[in-house]
Amino acid sequence: MTKVDYFQAYPQNLREQVQQLITSGNLRTYLLNKYPTGHQINTDKQLYEYANDLKQNYMRKTPQIDKVMYGKQRDLILNALGTHTFVSRNHGGKLKSKHEIRIAISLKEAPEEMLKMLVVHELAHFKEKDHNKAFYKLCEYMQPNYHQVEFDMRLFLVLLDQGETLFKE
Numbered sequence: 001m002t003k004v005d006y007f008q009a010y011p012q013n014l015r016e017q018v019q020q021l022i023t024s025g026n027l028r029t030y031l032l033n034k035y036p037t038g039h040q041i042n043t044d045k046q047l048y049e050y051a052n053d054l055k056q057n058y059m060r061k062t063p064q065i066d067k068v069m070y071g072k073q074r075d076l077i078l079n080a081l082g083t084h085t086f087v088s089r090n091h092g093g094k095l096k097s098k099h100e101i102r103i104a105i106s107l108k109e110a111p112e113e114m115l116k117m118l119v120v121h122e123l124a125h126f127k128e129k130d131h132n133k134a135f136y137k138l139c140e141y142m143q144p145n146y147h148q149v150e151f152d153m154r155l156f157l158v159l160l161d162q163g164e165t166l167f168k169e
């Protein structure tokens, strides 16, 4: 597979299906069929408003968001993929206590559902520090197909690792 194995923790049969999709060259088509369009949330200000709207709808009682921004660090995505594959000590720690949300800049070119998945993930950390049952319940409350989108996000990352983009200019 690619440099990073995004499907490390998945059952063998699922891993084989993923591998087949990748080697068949149909990965991009598969994703485009499910997620035909991108989003227009391009600036940090727009991202703040997007995150704040979600918070107002679902997590009104939690403290205000201090800051929301796009960041360059690649591990911003990897962290949010959670306990399946990646565990980071800092994740859910220092940053979260300041109620900041950082989203990887490559998500500017992602379907809105994936951007939402990461924002939802970070918002859920306002309430639950760990990736436990309550945490994922909160994620699913904000985005009912959270787990499916998270899975597809892994496929999206494979596509990016291949030097491809989902939405061509």
Ligand SMILES: [Zn+2]
Pocket (backbone or CB within 6 Å): 079, 080, 082, 091, 092, 121, 125, 131
């Ligand atoms: Zn997390």
